[in-house]
Amino acid sequence: MTTTERTMPPTLAGERAMLEGWLDFHRETLAVKCAGLDDEQLRERAVPPSELSLLGLVRHMADVERTWFRRVLAAEDAPPLYYSKEDPDGEFHLTGEDTWEAAQGAWQAEIARARELAASRSLDDRAAGTNTSGEPFNLRWIYVHMIEEYARHNGHADLLRERIDGSTGF
Template sequence: MTTWERTEVSTIAGEREMLEGWLDFHRETLALKCAGLGDEQLRETSVPPSGLSLLGLVRHMAEVERIWFRRVLEGEAAPPLYFSDEDPDGEFHLGSADTFEAAETVWRAEIERARELAASRSLDDTSKEERHGKRFSLRWIYVHMIEEYARHNGHADLLRERIDGATGA
């Protein structure tokens, strides 16, 4: 498991730096929620019938990064990593061979690709692909990603507390 540190977001930054800062803050928060746990703990689910786990959340966020930055923003042909039409929640359905190390590697790669794709664009640039019949500005994608991570970090808080009692971060 790789070590992550959470950076503090500037309180006086410009819009882009602020958006990127908060997105990175939330990415790092999810990583910290997983830190120090073994694969079995990372597979532990919340409460029946939910299959929500920290490992599943990391896989889900790899998919979300991939969809919004590669497919929607850039228009890349980037097929799903973990889900399919037959299993639309596949990222949460873990097989015995699925490990956190593998999921984290994929997640980090998707984050790096997202950063690369966004780096040369204006916040006003719109996506190359439509989703639900609409195009999206990079600004909108950043705000959506912050919302997506913040929501799932709330889930991660509860999962981590259930696993070992750890709170905070």
């Protein structure tokens, strides 16, 4: 998904199609918010002391996709891409070497893997892994959580994009 177009979720669909439609819509929304900006603009931070940036949000969502689908749903050995115990907000600690191309590539790879892992499971299938407190999840819960996670961060992306170039509403 490198498009700057969004596919509207279906208005009449079964539960799975509805959940996947809304998740894809929110994934596409973040891509739209980043479209047309250069690496310097994508690194622009919200307001001091915040380190929030569009590039950081994309890196964060790559790790969120990785965590919930690879680590929790499938119990894959998939260490974090950008953060660590020593640097829990590493996805937002950008250097001049961090690029849109690399972040977008990692994000899209994680989305593709998430789709693969979810495709063969029912919404009721229990995840193979748990969260840090040991709670179990099913795929339905993961989809709803991912929609919530993207929706919240897309609100941040709206404000960041408006601050960068005045664009609103798309």
